[in-house]
Amino acid sequence: MVVTKEVQIGKQKLIFETGKLAKQANGTIMARYGDTMVLVTAVAGGLRDEIDFFPLSVEYREKAFAAGKIPGGFFKREGKPSDREVLSARLIDRPIRPLFDENYRNDTQVAAFVYSFDGENDPDVIAACAASAALTISDIPFLEPIGEVRVGRINGEFIINPTFKEVEASDIELVVAGTESSIMMVEGEAKEVSEVDMLNALKFAHQEIKKIVAIQKELREACGRTKMEVVPKTLDENLVTDVNTLAFEKFEAIVASVLAKEERYKANQDLHDEVVAALAEKYPEQEKVIGQILHDMEKDLMRKRILEEGLRLDGRNTKQIRPITCELGILPRVHGTALFTRGETQSLTTLTLGTKQDEQIIDGLQEEYKKRFLLHYNFPPFSVGETGKFSGVGRREVGHGNLAERSLKNVIPEEAKFPYTIRINSDILESNGSSSMATVCAGSLAMMDGGVPIKTAIAGIAMGLIKEEDQYAVLSDILGNEDHLGDMDFKVAGSVNGITGLQMDIKIQGISYEIMETALAQAQEGRMHIIAIMNEAISSSRESISSYAPSILSTKIPVDKIGALIGPGGKVIQKIQKDYSVEINVEEDGTVNIAGQDSKLAKDAKEYIKLMMSEPEIGKAYNAKVVSVKDFGAFVEFMPGIQGLLHISQIDNKKIAKVSDVLNEGDSVRVKLLTIENGKYALSRKVLLKEQEAAKEDVKEENNEENAE
Numbered sequence: 001m002v003v004t005k006e007v008q009i010g011k012q013k014l015i016f017e018t019g020k021l022a023k024q025a026n027g028t029i030m031a032r033y034g035d036t037m038v039l040v041t042a043v044a045g046g047l048r049d050e051i052d053f054f055p056l057s058v059e060y061r062e063k064a065f066a067a068g069k070i071p072g073g074f075f076k077r078e079g080k081p082s083d084r085e086v087l088s089a090r091l092i093d094r095p096i097r098p099l100f101d102e103n104y105r106n107d108t109q110v111a112a113f114v115y116s117f118d119g120e121n122d123p124d125v126i127a128a129c130a131a132s133a134a135l136t137i138s139d140i141p142f143l144e145p146i147g148e149v150r151v152g153r154i155n156g157e158f159i160i161n162p163t164f165k166e167v168e169a170s171d172i173e174l175v176v177a178g179t180e181s182s183i184m185m186v187e188g189e190a191k192e193v194s195e196v197d198m199l200n201a202l203k204f205a206h207q208e209i210k211k212i213v214a215i216q217k218e219l220r221e222a223c224g225r226t227k228m229e230v231v232p233k234t235l236d237e238n239l240v241t242d243v244n245t246l247a248f249e250k251f252e253a254i255v256a257s258v259l260a261k262e263e264r265y266k267a268n269q270d271l272h273d274e275v276v277a278a279l280a281e282k283y284p285e286q287e288k289v290i291g292q293i294l295h296d297m298e299k300d301l302m303r304k305r306i307l308e309e310g311l312r313l314d315g316r317n318t319k320q321i322r323p324i325t326c327e328l329g330i331l332p333r334v335h336g337t338a339l340f341t342r343g344e345t346q347s348l349t350t351l352t353l354g355t356k357q358d359e360q361i362i363d364g365l366q367e368e369y370k371k372r373f374l375l376h377y378n379f380p381p382f383s384v385g386e387t388g389k390f391s392g393v394g395r396r397e398v399g400h401g402n403l404a405e406r407s408l409k410n411v412i413p414e415e416a417k418f419p420y421t422i423r424i425n426s427d428i429l430e431s432n433g434s435s436s437m438a439t440v441c442a443g444s445l446a447m448m449d450g451g452v453p454i455k456t457a458i459a460g461i462a463m464g465l466i467k468e469e470d471q472y473a474v475l476s477d478i479l480g481n482e483d484h485l486g487d488m489d490f491k492v493a494g495s496v497n498g499i500t501g502l503q504m505d506i507k508i509q510g511i512s513y514e515i516m517e518t519a520l521a522q523a524q525e526g527r528m529h530i531i532a533i534m535n536e537a538i539s540s541s542r543e544s545i546s547s548y549a550p551s552i553l554s555t556k557i558p559v560d561k562i563g564a565l566i567g568p569g570g571k572v573i574q575k576i577q578k579d580y581s582v583e584i585n586v587e588e589d590g591t592v593n594i595a596g597q598d599s600k601l602a603k604d605a606k607e608y609i610k611l612m613m614s615e616p617e618i619g620k621a622y623n624a625k626v627v628s629v630k631d632f633g634a635f636v637e638f639m640p641g642i643q644g645l646l647h648i649s650q651i652d653n654k655k656i657a658k659v660s661d662v663l664n665e666g667d668s669v670r671v672k673l674l675t676i677e678n679g680k681y682a683l684s685r686k687v688l689l690k691e692q693e694a695a696k697e698d699v700k701e702e703n704n705e706e707n708a709e
Contacts, residue, residue: 336450
C-alpha cells in the first residue's frame with residue numbers, strides 16, 4: 001500500500017511517500033521538496049548483546065545523475081563520500097541518536113540517497129526529515145519523530161529552507177533539528193549576530209519543525225509497524241550492593257579530588273581493578289558488569305556534586321574558564337603560528353598563504369566552485385594518550401574542522417583586499433574538552449600572527465549541561481568527562497560583537513528555551529574572557545605578511561584587453577610569468593593577481609602589465625629595447641608588443657655615420673614618442689639628450705649666479 005503525506009514548509013511542500021520503493025527495509029521514505037528527492041531507508045540487524053553502546057551507522061550519498069551530471073575522474077562513478085556528504089550524514093545522525101530506546105543494541109543503519117536535485121533546495125535537511133519518518137513508521141524502537149530545517153535571514157526577515165542563493169545573502173544560516181517539544185541539534189554560522197537573534201531563529205525554526213513532526217505521526221497512524229520489544233538488562237542486586245559497599249566512599253573521594261586527566265584515569269582504573277579482584281571469586285566473569293556499575297556511580301556522583309555544591313571535577317565552579325596561554329610565531333618558516341592551550345586542551349595551528357592556483361575546487365551536485373579559505377583539523381591518538389592508526393581523516397575531524405571554518409570564514413578579508421588563498425591547519429596535541437573551539441581561537445591568532453587583516457578576533461567556548469528533572473546547571477568550558485557524563489555539548493564561537501558559529505548536540509529528549517538562553521548568555525561571558533586573554537597576546541593583525549609567503553599584487557585591466565594579455569595559446573602571459581618568475585591569474589572582471597616569491601620582480605611584472613595595457617602617448621618618454629638595426633635607423637620596442645622607428649637622425653645630437661656606432665640589437669635606450677601616423681610610431685632619443693643638456697645648462701647658470709652673489 002502506497003501512502004503519501006504532505007505539508008507546506010517554507011515556500012515548498014514537503015512530501016513523504018512510502019510503500020512503493022525498497023520494501024524489504026524496516027522503514028523506507030521517498031521525500032520530495034521542490035524537485036529535490038531523497039530516498040531514505042532504515043534497517044535493523046541482529047542484536048549485539050555483548051556491547052555497551054548503540055551500533056548506529058548513518059550514510060548519506062549524493063548521486064551525480066540527480067543533477068544530470070557524470071562524475072569526474074577516470075572511473076566515472078561515485079567514490080568515497082565527500083566532506084559534504086560526511087557533514088550531511090552527521091546532520092542526520094546527531095539529532096536521531098539520542099532518540100532510541102536506551103537498552104536497544106541491534107545493528108541499525110540509516111541510508112540516504114539523493115536521487116533528484118533541482119539546484120535550489122538543499123537535500124541535507126530533507127534527508128534528515130525522511131530518516132526520522134522512515135524510523136517512525138518502522139518497527140525499530142525510535143522514541144519520537146524529529147523535523148529538521150534550515151533557517152536564513154535576509155534584511156531582518158527569517159526564511160525557512162532558503163535556496164542556495166538566499167543562503168549567500170543571509171547573515172544567519174542555521175540547521176535546526178527538534179522534536180515536537182524541544183530542540184535536539186543546531187549547526188550553523190552567522191555574521192556576528194546577537195544571542196537574542198540566535199534564540200529567535202531557533203524559535204522560528206521550531207514552529208516549522210512541529211509541522212514536520214505532525215505529518216510523521218499521521219504517517220505512522222496510517223502505515224506504521226508495531227515497535228519491537230526491547231528487554232532491558234537486569235543487574236544482580238547483590239552484585240550492585242557489593243560494588244557499592246566496596247567502592248562508593250572511595251569513588252566519592254576521587255570525584256571530590258582535583259586531579260589531572262591522567263591522574264583521574266589512573267585513580268579510576270586502580271579502583272576498578274581493586275573491586276574486580278575483590279569480587280572475582282564471588283562473581284566470576286562479571287568484569288564488564290562491574291565496570292558499568294562503577295561508570296554509572298561516577299556519573300551519578302559527578303552530577304550530584306555539580307547540582308548540589310556547584311563544584312566540578314577539577315574544582316571549578318560552573319562559570320570558570322580553565323587557565324589559557326597563547327604563544328605566537330613558534331615555527332620560524334611557516335607564514336603564521338599560534339599555540340593555544342586551555343587547561344589540558346592544546347592546538348598548534350599554522351597559517352599558509354597561497355595563490356589563486358591553490359584554491360580548492362569543489363565539485364558535487366551544485367555547479368563547480370572554488371574555496372579560498374580552508375581549515376583542516378587533525379586529532380591524532382596521542383592527544384588523548386592513546387595509540388591508533390594514522391589513516392584517513394575521520395568523520396569527527398571533518399565535522400570539527402567544518403565548525404571551526406564556519407566560525408572564522410565571515411571575518412576573512414575580501415579577495416579584492418587580500419588576494420591570497422588561506423589555509424589554516426590545526427593539530428590537536430592534547431585534548432580534554434572542546435578542541436574544536438581551541439582551533440577557532442588558535443586559527444584567529446595564527447591569522448593575526450601571519451598578517452591576515454581579519455576584521456576582529458574570534459574565540460570559541462563549549463558549554464555543558466547537567467539536568468535532573470527540573471534542576472539543572474550550565475557549565476562553561478567543559479572537560480571531556482563532563483561532555484561524556486553530561487547532557488549537552490553546546491559550542492559557541494564569535495567576536496565581541498556577536499556570534500559567528502554555533503553547534504549544539506544533546507543526549508536527552510530535548511531542552512527548554514530557558515536553558516538555551518542561559519547557555520548563550522553564559523557562553524558570551526566566557527567568550528569575552530577568552531578574547532581578552534587573546535588580545536593580550538596580539539590585538540590586531542601584523543602590518544605585513546611573512547617574508548616566506550608569496551608576494552601578491554593586484555591590478556585591473558579593461559575586460560576587452562584580457563585576450564591581449566593572455567595572447568594566442570597563452571603565449572604572452574606565459575612569457576611574462578617566465579621572464580619575471582611570477583604566477584599570474586586573470587579574473588573575468590579584469591582583475592589581475594601577480595604572485596611571486598621575489599617582491600621586486602612581482603612589482604616589475606605589474607608595471608609591465610600596466611604599461612602593456614596603456615595607450616601610447618605623444619610626448620611621453622619610454623624605456624625601450626632595440627629589436628633590430630637598419631641603415632636608416634633602429635626599430636625599438638617601447639611598450640609591450642609595440643615597436644616604433646628611431647630614425648638615424650633622431651639617435652644623437654651630432655651626425656652619426658652608422659646606427660651601429662651608437663646602438664646594437666638588445667640595447668636599452670630611453671626614447672620619446674614624437675608622432676603617431678597610420679599606426680606607425682616615430683621616436684626620438686635626440687630630443688631627450690637636448691633636454692638633458694638644457695637642464696644641465698640651467699643648473700650651471702644657477703650655480704654661477706649663486707657664486708656671484
